[in-house]
Amino acid sequence: MSEEHDHEMDRRRLTEIDRLCDRFTAQDRVLADLRDMIHANGVALAAHVAEEKALSDALRELADVWKARKVLGMVFGGIAAFAAAGWQLWLWAKDHIK
16 A cells, blocks of 8 residues: 555656646746847837937937027118118118208
C-alpha cells in the first residue's frame, strides 16, 4: 500500500508540474506579445515625438510672425497716418496759399 501511495503521489506531482509548465508557457507567450506591443509603441512614440518637434517649431515660427505682424501693423499704421496728414497739409496749402 505504501508503494501504491508513493506512485499516486508521484503522478500528482507530475500532473502539477505539467500544469505549472503550461502556465509558464502561456505567460511566456503573453510576455512576448507585450514585448512586441511595447516595441511597436516605442517606434510610434518616437515618430510622435519627432512630429511634435516639427509642429512645435512651426507653432513657434507662427507666433514670431504674429508678433512681427503687430509691429509691422504699428509701423505701417504710422506711415499711413503720416501720409494722410501730409496729404491733408498739401490739400490745405493748395486751397489756402496762393
